[in-house]
């Protein structure tokens with residue numbers, strides 16, 4: 001029986017992780033849960049999974065909850081997340097928060113030698129060099145939840161496969177794959193949120209529409225698998241059946257396929273390297289499938305190229321890009337800007353940035369804060 005703590009249990013990945021755990025309740029026990037502001041949902045989760053520790057973003061919520069749930073130890077804010085990362089009885093920390101709130105908790109969990117099941121991309125985009133160095137030093141596994149990175153791990157069969165030559169990350173192409181830029185300019189948040197294949201949180205769904213998400217995934221793959229950027233390729237695959245591929249030195253390609261469901265990569269991260277039946281997803285019918293693969297159009301989706309470029313430059317470039325993107329996406333969701341303004345804001349911020357190589361974790365947070373402050 002392994003103990004699991006989920007940061008971001010009330011979100012899209014967090015709730016699906018609880019569904020996976022529920023199906024494998026003889027293997028996993030929920031030791032702790034952390035949410036932001038969705039107090040109604042955390043109450044339901046407390047009653048179903050009886051965690052020993054619960055963390056909320058705001059202290060007032062924990063004070064309210066502690067009146068009802070007397071046997072739970074309540075924590076709050078970023079310090080609460082750090083405390084959860086230190087709990088000695090824990091075996092796996094699932095990082096399913098959005099944004100950058102959990103980056104320090106991940107580093108703390110690594111120092112405490114906890115296995116990390118990582119959904120949150122921002123952790124590796126902002127601080128990949130620091131996080132992976134600490135993970136190596138402490139012999140800690142960072143198991144990907146992102147479906148593409150899970151697919152790559154399944155194809156590689158281990159983290160360090162000397163025969164792998166190129167990683168091929170698939171992308172559905174998002175809701176605007178077949179639209180012109182003139183059309184994109186007019187699309188509303190509702191239209192951009194209509195992802196053709198996956199049901200996800202709002203921020204990542206907009207990131208799929210601009211294709212910045214694929215660039216962030218390239219950065220993630222660079223850190224997770226220690227691959228050069230030149231050996232990580234993006235391929236548009238509208239059917240979202242092949243979740244990624246690995247090309248080997250003898251010319252063989254190995255692909256991981258299945259229905260688009262996050263339950264599979266979440267479960268694989270929890271049970272790695274074993275596999276169990278777990279949640280029954282819609283069965284995958286292999287007959288009469290049309291699988292298409294196209295080169296991405298970086299003229300139409302320039303954020304894909306820019307993001308990979310920022311990854312190559314490393315230092316604070318991915319930090320600025322990530323912060324500018326987050327501010328721009330929330331402005332778009334709040335109807336303050338139009339769809340193509342997202343890229344204008346990011347390009348303008350990147351052009352103004354003088355890179356700092358090998359920033360410390362404090363510098364990373366400072367740059368992130370400054371960038372957001374300027375743009376809000």
Ligand SMILES: NC(=O)c1ccc[n+]([C@@H]2O[C@H](COP(=O)([O-])OP(=O)(O)OC[C@H]3O[C@@H](n4cnc5c(N)ncnc54)[C@H](OP(=O)(O)O)[C@@H]3O)[C@@H](O)[C@H]2O)c1
Pocket residue numbers: 007008009010011012013014034035036037038039056057077096097098099101119120121122145146147198199200201202203204262
């Ligand atoms: N969704 C997917 O299919 C998918 C796939 C691959 C990777 N990812 C990555 O996984 C991460 C989560 O994505 P998501 O789609 O699950 O996001 P989401 O649905 O927006 O959920 C975010 C979670 O983070 C919590 N949270 C936000 N601010 C917090 C704070 N200050 N303190 C504690 N908890 C906080 C939220 O709590 P409340 O709701 O209670 O406020 C919620 O539980 C992102 O980095 C995303 O890029 C997601």
